Amino acid sequence: QYDTCGHVEYLDFLQQLPQNDTYLPNTFSNVCKNCDHVVARHEYTFSVVDEYQEYTMLCMLCGKAEDSISVLPDDPRQSAPLF
Numbered sequence: 001q002y003d004t005c006g007h008v009e010y011l012d013f014l015q016q017l018p019q020n021d022t023y024l025p026n027t028f029s030n031v032c033k034n035c036d037h038v039v040a041r042h043e044y045t046f047s048v049v050d051e052y053q054e055y056t057m058l059c060m061l062c063g064k065a066e067d068s069i070s071v072l073p074d075d076p077r078q079s080a081p082l083f
Contacts, residue, residue, distance in 0.1 A: 030061075051076075 030040040040061035
């Protein structure tokens, strides 16, 4: 990711540092490689509900996202009705 750090006034690549938490949600931080300022922190969750894998992502910089994917080869929600 290429962005500007608020503490250092030039454009540079950001480091992605995973957090070593054993809890959900999983988190990682985008950190300025020059001054170690945390520019953004991302939280991800993953769960299996019934026959679907549920994903969420939350970041104050990037926003919020959700996705759900069937664990079956053919997603029942995507199949056309018979009648």
